[in-house]
Amino acid sequence: MLVLTHGSPGSPAVQQLFVVLHDLGLGRSRLGGLTVLGDGFERLGPIRGLAFLPAGLAVLAAHEVQGAQGYLYAPQRGSWTVGGQVANLGGAGSSPVAELDSAVKALVARVRRGGVDPGNVQALVGITGAVSGVAQPEPERGAGLVVTALSPDEVVEALQTATRPTYGGLSQTWTTADVRAVLEILGYRAEDIDTEQLSAEGFPYSPYVLRPTSTDDIPFSRDEPASLPGGGRGLRSYEQPHPPRDARSTGPVPAVTPPVPGTRGAPALVGVAAPADPANPGDLLREPDAAPEQRGSAVRWIVPLVLLAVVAAAIVIGGRALFAGGTEDGANDGAGATTSATGSPTPSQTAPPSATQQIGDLSFTQGAYEKTTDCASFAFGEIADLLAATPCTQMERGLFLTQVEGKNVVVTLAVVTMPDAGSAATLKSRADSDGTGNVNDLLRDGTVPPGYPQDSGVLGDGEYASSVEGKVVRIVQAAFVDGSKTTDAVDAAADAALGLELVA
Numbered sequence: 001m002l003v004l005t006h007g008s009p010g011s012p013a014v015q016q017l018f019v020v021l022h023d024l025g026l027g028r029s030r031l032g033g034l035t036v037l038g039d040g041f042e043r044l045g046p047i048r049g050l051a052f053l054p055a056g057l058a059v060l061a062a063h064e065v066q067g068a069q070g071y072l073y074a075p076q077r078g079s080w081t082v083g084g085q086v087a088n089l090g091g092a093g094s095s096p097v098a099e100l101d102s103a104v105k106a107l108v109a110r111v112r113r114g115g116v117d118p119g120n121v122q123a124l125v126g127i128t129g130a131v132s133g134v135a136q137p138e139p140e141r142g143a144g145l146v147v148t149a150l151s152p153d154e155v156v157e158a159l160q161t162a163t164r165p166t167y168g169g170l171s172q173t174w175t176t177a178d179v180r181a182v183l184e185i186l187g188y189r190a191e192d193i194d195t196e197q198l199s200a201e202g203f204p205y206s207p208y209v210l211r212p213t214s215t216d217d218i219p220f221s222r223d224e225p226a227s228l229p230g231g232g233r234g235l236r237s238y239e240q241p242h243p244p245r246d247a248r249s250t251g252p253v254p255a256v257t258p259p260v261p262g263t264r265g266a267p268a269l270v271g272v273a274a275p276a277d278p279a280n281p282g283d284l285l286r287e288p289d290a291a292p293e294q295r296g297s298a299v300r301w302i303v304p305l306v307l308l309a310v311v312a313a314a315i316v317i318g319g320r321a322l323f324a325g326g327t328e329d330g331a332n333d334g335a336g337a338t339t340s341a342t343g344s345p346t347p348s349q350t351a352p353p354s355a356t357q358q359i360g361d362l363s364f365t366q367g368a369y370e371k372t373t374d375c376a377s378f379a380f381g382e383i384a385d386l387l388a389a390t391p392c393t394q395m396e397r398g399l400f401l402t403q404v405e406g407k408n409v410v411v412t413l414a415v416v417t418m419p420d421a422g423s424a425a426t427l428k429s430r431a432d433s434d435g436t437g438n439v440n441d442l443l444r445d446g447t448v449p450p451g452y453p454q455d456s457g458v459l460g461d462g463e464y465a466s467s468v469e470g471k472v473v474r475i476v477q478a479a480f481v482d483g484s485k486t487t488d489a490v491d492a493a494a495d496a497a498l499g500l501e502l503v504a
Contacts, residue, residue, distance in 0.1 A: 001031050002201050004193075005038040011090075013062035014038070014048050016150050017126045024152065031156045032202030034179060035060070036188075045103035046096060050186075051124065052179050054202045056163030058124050059104055062150070063089040063096060065129030071425040072127060073468055074136040074147040075432070077495075082131065084421050084470035096125060097145060114185030116178065117213035122162040126150045135425040137432030175206035308446070355503045359496045364411060366503055367449040368399040368442050375416060378445065381437015386430055393417040393471070398502045399442050401451060401481075404489045408481040410452055411497045412441035412459065416473045428468040431475060441477055451481070458483045465494040474498050 001024040009018045018037050024030040037049035037060065049060030065072060070083025079094035080087040086094050100123045111118045123145045127134060136147050148158035176198040183190035199205050356365045375392035376384050400411040416439060418424040430436050443456035462479025463486050478494040479486055 002026060002034045002197055004034070004036050009038050009048075011048075011062065011064070013064045013126060013128045013150075016128050017049070017060065017062045017155075020126075020150050020152055020155050024156070027200055028202050030152070031159060032200075033159070034193075034198065034201055034203075036183070044107060046092065046099050047103050047107065047123075051159055051163070052174060052182075052203075053159065053163040054174050054204070055160075056174065057118050057121050057182070058146075058159065058162035059100070059107060059121060060124055060126070061096060061100060062126040062128070063092050065127060065131050066090055069130030069132065071133045071135055071422050072131045072147070073425045073428065074125075074134060074145070075466075076137065076145070078467070081468065084424075084468070100125070100145060111182055111185055112213050114181070115212060116181050116185060116209060117211045118182065119172065119211070122146060124148065124158050124162045126155065133422070133425075135429035137429060173210075174203055175210050176203045177206045177209050178211045179203060181209045181211075357500055359499050362402050362404070362493055362496055364400040364402045364497065364500055366398055366400050367452060368447050369502055369504055370397045370442060370445075370447070371395070371504065375439065379437065379439045381435075383427070383431055383437040383439060386427060387439075390419065390423045390426075393419060395439065396502045396504075397439075397442050398500075399447065399449060399452060400497065400500065402493055402497075404480075404493050405487065407484065408451070409478055409490055409493055410443070410458070410481050411476060411478045411493065411500075412443065413497060413500055413502065414439045414441065414475045415502060416475070418471050418473065421468075421470050424468050424471045424473050428466055428473045431473070432464075432466055439475060453479075453481050453483070455483070462486050463491040463494040465491075465498055467498045 001021055003018065003022045005018070009015045014037065021035050021037065031053070033051060033053040035049055035051045044059075046061050047059045048062060051058045051060055065082055066088045068082040068085050068087065072080060072082050072087065074080045074095075076097060080089070088094065089096060092099065104121055104123055108118055108121050125145050125147045126149075127147060128150055131149060134147050134149050136145075146158045146162040148154045176195050179198060180190040180193065183193075195205065356363055358364075371394060372378060373392070373394050375395040376387040378395065378397075379387050394417050396415045398413045400413065402409050402411060416424075416427065418427055431438050441456065441459060443452065443459065448454055458479045458481070459477045461483075462477050465476040465478075467474045476494050476497045478490050478497060480490065
């Protein structure tokens with residue numbers, strides 16, 4: 001990894017990121033590529049560096065967690081938390097996601113205006129401080145952030161994730177000319193970087209840019225000159241913070257040009273006109289929406305569900321009559337999970353009152369409630385395995401109805417209490433990732449009060465939200481009762497439902 005700097009890595013977090021990257025050594029023994037790092041990126045907002053790998057480009061940032069210790073949970077939406085408390089990331093508040101997302105879009109717009117298609121560009125955020133671990137949902141390529149602790153192995157894995165290619169073929173591989181072109185667009189004297197150095201880092205040699213972009217698909221005019229005036233800015237190798245592990249020369253690297261008056265010790269970008277509205281450069285990072293999955297008719301499910309309901313009712317009535325024992329009317333006391341004749345635990349069910357809770361403009365009416373201590377039996381996929389290895393303290397589940405845009409919306413809520421904050425953060429991280437399973441909602445387990453959808457599959461195309469606070473994980477799903485395609489209003493209802501309380 002060839003590491004160059006623009007401005008000194010000033011903050012402790014950026015300094016530690018530099019040390020980790022520098023200690024990977026030159027060449028491809030650990031990870032080949034080029035990084036430009038430092039605090040001289042004023043026009044790039046919170047971005048503190050660029051990482052070029054043959055597979056892709058990522059932007060770099062680093063933050064120190066202050067005033068708290070424990071697991072860092074870093075969702076793509078909402079505040080980050082440390083040990084169940086809202087995180088303090090210094091100048092970035094409780095989450096850098098929104099600011100970094102805007103900066104990445106502005107960077108992509110600038111590079112595209114220069115005539116190079118950077119592809120999907122993702123942000124990598126290094127974290128320092130009293131953090132015992134980092135948990136986050138699996139980020140989608142080209143969306144969200146990759147968050148990592150600043151250790152060599154974790155940084156290498158995070159860089160590979162952030163630059164993971166989405167297309168095959170040489171045309172998507174970054175070549176020596178592509179790297180030089182992007183640095184020139186951003187105002188650096190990239191021609192002074194030795195081509196052999198880039199080749200040694202794994203970039204295929206090419207005298208031509210193989211990632212061109214047409215100006216036809218750029219939503220603003222390209223009026224900058226074809227060549228950059230003034231020669232651009234220099235890059236330099238950084239003074240070693242300790243004796244280097246790799247004594248090979250990095251070759252001729254120019255010194256930094258003198259600061260321009262009025263800046264914080266770094267010259268302004270040269271020869272690149274910012275877009276008219278840098279905060280809104282257009283939706284350049286959005287992946288094309290996948291074709292909607294065709295939902296089968298709900299009619300074919302009604303008859304089997306009715307038959308199953310009749311059989312289940314017969315079993316329940318017969319079981320109560322057989323095992324009622326000395327209890328009056330065979331009713332349980334609702335204090336937790338009971339045990340069936342086969343010895344498998346069953347959740348206690350309580351018919352809740354018609355309680356209505358108001359959150360913002362939405363009114364939620366509860367329709368069902370269950371409580372159990374055997375979470376693994378009411379989960380599937382990797383989540384069931386996780387809860388079997390680390391049993392929960394209890395799990396409460398409920399169903400709610402609300403109205404959005406004049407139509408009924410079903411909302412499912414699961415509140416899972418884990419033994420400690422670390423296992424809670426792990427559960428949320430795993431549940432938020434695609435293809436890992438989840439806890440069952442009550443509809444999936446066959447609890448269907450009047451007015452609720454008979455087909456639990458409507459939730460598969462619905463909205464999802466989750467939160468963690470200390471040892472408690474809350475998981476919400478929401479969808480239109482009639483199976484209509486969800487909207488942003490349903491997504492907002494799912495987020496609001498995280499504040500609901502379950503009534504037994």
